[in-house]
Amino acid sequence: MDALNLDLQVSLVGGAILASPFILFQVWLFIAPGLYQKERRFVIPFMLATVALFIGGAAFGYYYVLPGALKILIVDFGITSHDGHHRGVQQLFPLHHSRLGISFEMPI
Secondary structure, eight states: OHHHHHHHHHHHHHHHHHHHHHHHHHHHHHHGGGSOHHHHTTHHHHHHHHHHHHHHHHHHIIIIIHHHHHHIIIIISOOOTTSSTHHHHHHHHHHHHHHHHHHHTTTO
């Protein structure tokens, strides 16, 4: 059941990533008529900064936080794949990366 669950999670996340430009475009088509011309010129820099900061936060979580967290979980707490606790750890890290990505967007 774990392999099927992993396939479904990867498919769901991949589909959300691939669909996000189309979803954002539909949101833009909904919002754009209500904006003044001065407000519209700030949208592109705002969106680029938002995407860059989210990717930067997720990369920070993957390259800096994840190795340290795994070291603590494996060495200090002794969690291995034979204990059965690894399922909770596997579900924690994708949420952790998305939360770090969102927290890096706070300056905006």
